[in-house]
Amino acid sequence: MTSTTTALLQRLHEQSLTEVMARARAQFHGSSEEFTTLADEYDMLAPRLRGRFLESHGLTSEDFESSQGTALSLAVTPEMGEFLRNMVLAHRPARILELGSSCGVSTLYFADALRTIGSGIVVATELDPGKCAQLRAHVSAAGVDAYVDLREGDVFQTVAELGGTFDMVFMDVWADAYLDLFRDIERLLRPGSIVLADNMYTAEDAVWYYKQYLEGNPRFSTTTLGFESGVEFTVVAA
Numbered sequence: 220m221t222s223t224t225t226a227l228l229q230r231l232h233e234q235s236l237t238e239v240m241a242r243a244r245a246q247f248h249g250s251s252e253e254f255t256t257l258a259d260e261y262d263m264l265a266p267r268l269r270g271r272f273l274e275s276h277g278l279t280s281e282d283f284e285s286s287q288g289t290a291l292s293l294a295v296t297p298e299m300g301e302f303l304r305n306m307v308l309a310h311r312p313a314r315i316l317e318l319g320s321s322c323g324v325s326t327l328y329f330a331d332a333l334r335t336i337g338s339g340i341v342v343a344t345e346l347d348p349g350k351c352a353q354l355r356a357h358v359s360a361a362g363v364d365a366y367v368d369l370r371e372g373d374v375f376q377t378v379a380e381l382g383g384t385f386d387m388v389f390m391d392v393w394a395d396a397y398l399d400l401f402r403d404i405e406r407l408l409r410p411g412s413i414v415l416a417d418n419m420y421t422a423e424d425a426v427w428y429y430k431q432y433l434e435g436n437p438r439f440s441t442t443t444l445g446f447e448s449g450v451e452f453t454v455v456a457a
C-alpha cells in the first residue's frame with residue numbers, strides 16, 4: 220500500500236470512529252467515566268455478544284437498520300479492511316461488487332489490492348450524493364481511479380442494471396435489506412464467487428432471514444466469521 224493511501228485510510232478510520240463514538244455518547248445517559256468503562260467493555264467482548272450489549276445499553280442505532288440515511292461514514296474497521304484486502308489478493312477477482320460504499324473506505328482496500336494485482340474493477344454503490352463526492356475524492360487522492368467504477372443511486376436500481384458475473388461481493392448496506400438484495404444479485408454469481416456480509420452480530424435480528432436463507436440453500440456454503448461485527452463468509456458451491 221502506498222504511503223499516501225495508508226495515511227488517507229488512517230485519517231478516514233479515525234474520523235469514522237470519532238463520529239460513531241460521538242453518536243454513542245449522545246445516546247448514552249450516564250457519566251463520562253461510565254461511558255469510558257462501557258467502551259472498554261465493548262472492546263473486550265466476544266464479537267457475537269456485541270449487538271446485544273449495545274442494545275441492552277440503548278445504543279442500537281436505528282440508522283444502521285433503517286432505510287433512512289445518515290451523514291456518518293460508518294466505515295469498516297482497519298482489521299476488516301485488511302481482511303478484505305487479503306481476500307482480494309488471495310482470490311484475485313476480476314470483478315468485485317460493493318453494496319454500500321459510503322465515503323469509500325472499504326472501496327480503497329479493494330482498489331488498493333487490485334492495484335497490487337494490476338487488474339480488476341470494484342463496482343462501488345452508494346445512494347448519498349455527498350458520500351459519493353467524498354468517495355470520488357478519496358479514490359482520486361489514493362490514485363486508484365482505474366480500479367473503481369462508482370454507481371451513484373439506489374443499490375437495487377444499480378444491481379438491476381448490472382450484467383455478467385462478479386467474483387466477489389461485499390454487502391454493507393442497511394442490514395434489513397440484505398436478503399432482498401442478495402436475491403437480486405444471485406443471478407450475478409458463479410460457482411466459486413465469494414459473498415461477504417458485515418454486521419452479522421451487531422444487527423443480528425435484521426440479518427436473521429438472510430442467514431436462514433443461506434443456510435437452507437444447497438447452492439451456498441456459509442459460515443459466520445467471529446471477528447469484528449460478525450462477517451458472513453459465503454461461497455457459491457454450485
Ligand SMILES: C[S@@+](CC[C@H](N)C(=O)[O-])C[C@H]1O[C@@H](n2cnc3c(N)ncnc32)[C@H](O)[C@@H]1O
Pocket residue numbers: 286288289292293294295318319320321322323324325326344345346347350372373374375391392393
Ligand atoms: C455501513 S455504510 C458502508 C460503509 C463502507 N462500506 C465503508 O467501509 O466505508 C452503509 C452505506 O450504505 C448506503 N446505503 C444504504 N441503503 C442504500 C441503498 N438503498 N442504495 C445505496 N446505498 C445505500 C448508506 O448511504 C451508507 O453510506
